[in-house]
Amino acid sequence: MSILPDAETFRRLADGSLRGPAPTALRAALALLAAPYGLAAAARNAFYDCGLLPRHAAPIPVISVGNLTLGGTGKTPLVAWVARLLAAEGHRPAVVSRGYAARPGDVSDEALELAILVPGVPHVADRDRVRGVSAAAARGADVAILDDGFQHRRLRRTLDIVAIDASDPFGCGQLFPRGLLRESPSGLARAHAVVLTRADGLTNPQRAEIHDSVVRARRGRPASIWLATAHRPVATRTATGRVEPLAALAGRRTAGFCGIGNPAAFRDTLATCGLDVIGFRAYADHHAYSPADCAAIATWAKGLGVERIVTTLKDLVKIRRDELGGLPLVALEVAIEPLGDPKPLVAMIAAAARGESRA
Numbered sequence: 001m002s003i004l005p006d007a008e009t010f011r012r013l014a015d016g017s018l019r020g021p022a023p024t025a026l027r028a029a030l031a032l033l034a035a036p037y038g039l040a041a042a043a044r045n046a047f048y049d050c051g052l053l054p055r056h057a058a059p060i061p062v063i064s065v066g067n068l069t070l071g072g073t074g075k076t077p078l079v080a081w082v083a084r085l086l087a088a089e090g091h092r093p094a095v096v097s098r099g100y101a102a103r104p105g106d107v108s109d110e111a112l113e114l115a116i117l118v119p120g121v122p123h124v125a126d127r128d129r130v131r132g133v134s135a136a137a138a139r140g141a142d143v144a145i146l147d148d149g150f151q152h153r154r155l156r157r158t159l160d161i162v163a164i165d166a167s168d169p170f171g172c173g174q175l176f177p178r179g180l181l182r183e184s185p186s187g188l189a190r191a192h193a194v195v196l197t198r199a200d201g202l203t204n205p206q207r208a209e210i211h212d213s214v215v216r217a218r219r220g221r222p223a224s225i226w227l228a229t230a231h232r233p234v235a236t237r238t239a240t241g242r243v244e245p246l247a248a249l250a251g252r253r254t255a256g257f258c259g260i261g262n263p264a265a266f267r268d269t270l271a272t273c274g275l276d277v278i279g280f281r282a283y284a285d286h287h288a289y290s291p292a293d294c295a296a297i298a299t300w301a302k303g304l305g306v307e308r309i310v311t312t313l314k315d316l317v318k319i320r321r322d323e324l325g326g327l328p329l330v331a332l333e334v335a336i337e338p339l340g341d342p343k344p345l346v347a348m349i350a351a352a353a354r355g356e357s358r359a
Helices: 007-015 021-049 075-088 109-117 129-138 185-190 204-217 263-272 291-304 313-319 343-353
Strands: 062-067 093-097 123-125 143-147 159-165 193-197 225-237 253-258 276-282 308-312 327-338
Touching: 007 021, 007 263, 007 276, 062 075, 062 343, 075 093, 075 109, 075 143, 075 159, 075 193, 075 327, 075 343, 093 109, 093 129, 109 123, 109 313, 123 129, 129 143, 159 343, 185 204, 193 204, 193 343, 204 225, 225 263, 225 343, 253 263, 253 291, 253 313, 263 276, 263 327, 276 291, 291 308, 291 327, 308 313, 313 327
Parallel strands: 062 143, 062 159, 093 123, 093 143, 159 193, 193 225, 253 276, 253 308, 308 327
Antiparallel strands: 225 327
């Protein structure tokens, strides 16, 4: 459960833009909590590195796609990109995740989103990822994509891909809960490939600065693969599956909302689509929308005089409605677009799927 109303408020607190006596005091308190968290994370990694904690082999190759920070790095489109690539090469990939925030007997919002982005690729959700990969193999998968697996050291993997968000590469520079870092940036030394997401908003010197920071975090060693990418909106979708071109949104008075880890990034994406965004609301990451929430969004949007409401696929799959209060509700479908040459990463993924370990 989030300690703050929404992810955007947490980011503003963490990066220092939320000012005043109360935020300052809260930052100091969170810094005290971050110290033992950081020690525990470092000790855990050290125990795995020296073999004091066991790591389990998988029956099929495992390609991990993960983060250094909490949420919002654009990881799901990257998982979908890897899954499409493997399927196109004739493999039988399966996505394995923890199933975060799924209700008992239900599936997670990421699983529902991936079912839209990569139909036909099975998804296995299990808190025990070792068991989950074994289940995927038993169902016929010949390679597992471990969704959000960078910190899941218990399972051996063939390849580690880490997504870093260009808008906030290192989680406000602080460990959770003072910031958004799950572990020290030095953990990037374990990564075989680093993918810089949403990099189209940066200049080449800015991208180079982030790359240099990654090299420093890796104790002076460049990542085997470094690829800058953009998140490109490609279409809109309704809950019932109707797909429309982005041109249908151009110039329309629109209200936007989301419950994701980086709401500011989605708001920026809306601005690139030519929408006339009149209002925007952010909810906590993985927010479960109640009927009251949907009614409140509809009332708010009607009060703005908009023509439609736009959200993310991750949010739409939980609401499962084509309209709110009579206003059309659509989601943006976003895809990864490499800004550099993707062939080295593609070759690395293909080798991993054949079982050629990078570890």
